[in-house]
Amino acid sequence: MESPAVSVCMITYNQERFIRDAIEGVLMQKTDFSFELVIGEDFSTDATRALCESYAKDHPGIIRLLPSDKNHGWLPNFIRTLEACSGTYIATCDGDDYWTDPLKLQKQFDFMESNPGYVMSYHPYLVEKDGRLSHYTRPARGRDFTSDELLATPGGIATATKLFKNVFKNGNTRDLHRFAGDYRLNAYLSTFGGCKFHESIKPAVRRVHQDAVWGSKTKRSQHISKINVYVNIYRLFRENGDERRMLVRLKLLKEELEKNWPFIDSKNKIFVLNSSTARFAWKGIRLEFCYRPVTNKLKALYRRLRI
Numbered sequence: 001m002e003s004p005a006v007s008v009c010m011i012t013y014n015q016e017r018f019i020r021d022a023i024e025g026v027l028m029q030k031t032d033f034s035f036e037l038v039i040g041e042d043f044s045t046d047a048t049r050a051l052c053e054s055y056a057k058d059h060p061g062i063i064r065l066l067p068s069d070k071n072h073g074w075l076p077n078f079i080r081t082l083e084a085c086s087g088t089y090i091a092t093c094d095g096d097d098y099w100t101d102p103l104k105l106q107k108q109f110d111f112m113e114s115n116p117g118y119v120m121s122y123h124p125y126l127v128e129k130d131g132r133l134s135h136y137t138r139p140a141r142g143r144d145f146t147s148d149e150l151l152a153t154p155g156g157i158a159t160a161t162k163l164f165k166n167v168f169k170n171g172n173t174r175d176l177h178r179f180a181g182d183y184r185l186n187a188y189l190s191t192f193g194g195c196k197f198h199e200s201i202k203p204a205v206r207r208v209h210q211d212a213v214w215g216s217k218t219k220r221s222q223h224i225s226k227i228n229v230y231v232n233i234y235r236l237f238r239e240n241g242d243e244r245r246m247l248v249r250l251k252l253l254k255e256e257l258e259k260n261w262p263f264i265d266s267k268n269k270i271f272v273l274n275s276s277t278a279r280f281a282w283k284g285i286r287l288e289f290c291y292r293p294v295t296n297k298l299k300a301l302y303r304r305l306r307i
Contacts, residue, residue, distance in 0.1 A: 005033035006105055007087030007166070011077045012095025013042040016051060018207060023055050025099035025204075027062065031106045037063045039095075040081030043071040048095070079180045083173060090166050096209065097160035101202035108163040111196055119193035120150070120164035120186075122157045123201035129208040142197040150190035151248055153183045153233070157195070160204035167192055178236055187233045187249070191242075223260040230256045 008026050012019055026037045037059075041052050049067065056065040066084055068077070082090065089112060091105060101107075101123075108121045124137040139156025159182055167189065168176045179188035189195075234249040 002034075003086040003088070004036045005087055006031075006035040006089045006091055006109060006163070007085030008035065008037045008091045008093060008105075009040075009078075009081050009085050010037060010093050010095055011040040011042065011074065011081050012044070012048055012052070013071070013074070013077070014044045014046050014048055015095040016044070016047040018096040018098075019048055019051050021098040021205075022093055022095045023052075023063075026093065027059065028102045029099075029105045030102045031109070033106075033109060035062070035105060036085075036087065038066065038081055038084050039063065040066045040077045040084075041068060042074070042077040043068045075181060079177060082168065082176060082180065085166060086169070087166055088169070089163055091163040093160045093204070096207045097158075097205060099160065099204050101204075104201050104204075105163070107198055107201055111198070112163065112165070115196070117193050118196050119147075119167070119189045120157075120162060121196040121198055122161040122163075123198040124203040125158040125161050125206050126203045127208055128205050133205070137203045142199060144197050145195040147190045147192075147194050148248070150195045151187055151245055152252055153186045157186060158204065158206050160206055161201075164189055165192060181229070183229050184233055184236070187237075187245075191245070226260055227253075227256055 010022060010026070012022070015022075023037065023039075026035075029035065039052050039056070041049050043049075052063075052065050053067075056063040064084070066081055072080065089109060091108070093099060104123070108123075111121055112118060122142075124139070124142060126137055127134045138158070142156060145154060175188060179185055230249070230253045234246060234253050237245040237249055
């Protein structure tokens with residue numbers, strides 16, 4: 001069969017309360033091109049899988065269900081679902097979010113086809129918390145980003161608003177596995193072009209709830225996770241030999257450390273990072289990013305934290 005123009009990548013786990021809205025938001029899309037919905041169902045213990053199976057049975061030409069015989073976890077599930085997407089472009093929408101604009105895909109597709117210098121586009125979104133929608137859309141000041149600006153992984157690009165070129169379509173799975181995840185994927189996509197903001201698309205809805213992967217973390221764990229993500233992005237560009245992007249990410253890592261560390265260790269708030277030698281010092285411990293594996297050093301650092 002001919003590959004669809006757009007693949008919608010949707011991952012879900014124990015989201016029986018939300019999955020109908022997510023799927024219906026995709027099915028209502030009005031397009032002059034073919035699209036598919038690829039659902040990575042991660043061995044839910046509630047009725048999520050049964051609901052997905054019912055939708056897949058009723059819409060065999062659109063929905064492809066990827067069931068699982070074990071729980072992979074959100075990141076491996078995202079990777080396997082993204083790998084299954086065969087479209088020229090990929091749109092993402094988690095199983096607890098949903099779209100409200102039936103012309104969303106058409107508008108983003110038309111722009112991307114006419115502007116090959118862009119790798120991704122996004123649009124506004126609303127936050128729903130405890131069943132209540134926010135009164136204002138986000139981001140507050142949405143705008144376009146150059147490739148260098150996208151490299152800095154700016155905020156406001158919600159998962160449910162993205163459509164990007166399927167740069168992994170030619171079997172480039174090594175980079176997919178290394179850069180999968182929201183922020184890391186944005187940084188990787190920046191190597192292929194800029195990012196467009198579509199103000200005219202009606203907002204998607206991002207649900208915030210205690211069962212979500214991010215929402216279920218403690219505040220301390222969230223701040224540590226942010227630092228880890230920035231370290232990993234820096235490390236990936238370093239290993240790829242991309243010195244310019246490596247230095248950009250090193251600067252961003254320093255800023256992220258300074259911003260998040262007070263929430264992790266309130267007694268030791270000062271960091272020292274010398275960008276000329278690429279060394280990071282904390283309480284006398286020195287991590288040499290350019291010369292030793294970052295991960296091992298971070299583990300040594302975290303063992304000294306009162307987690």
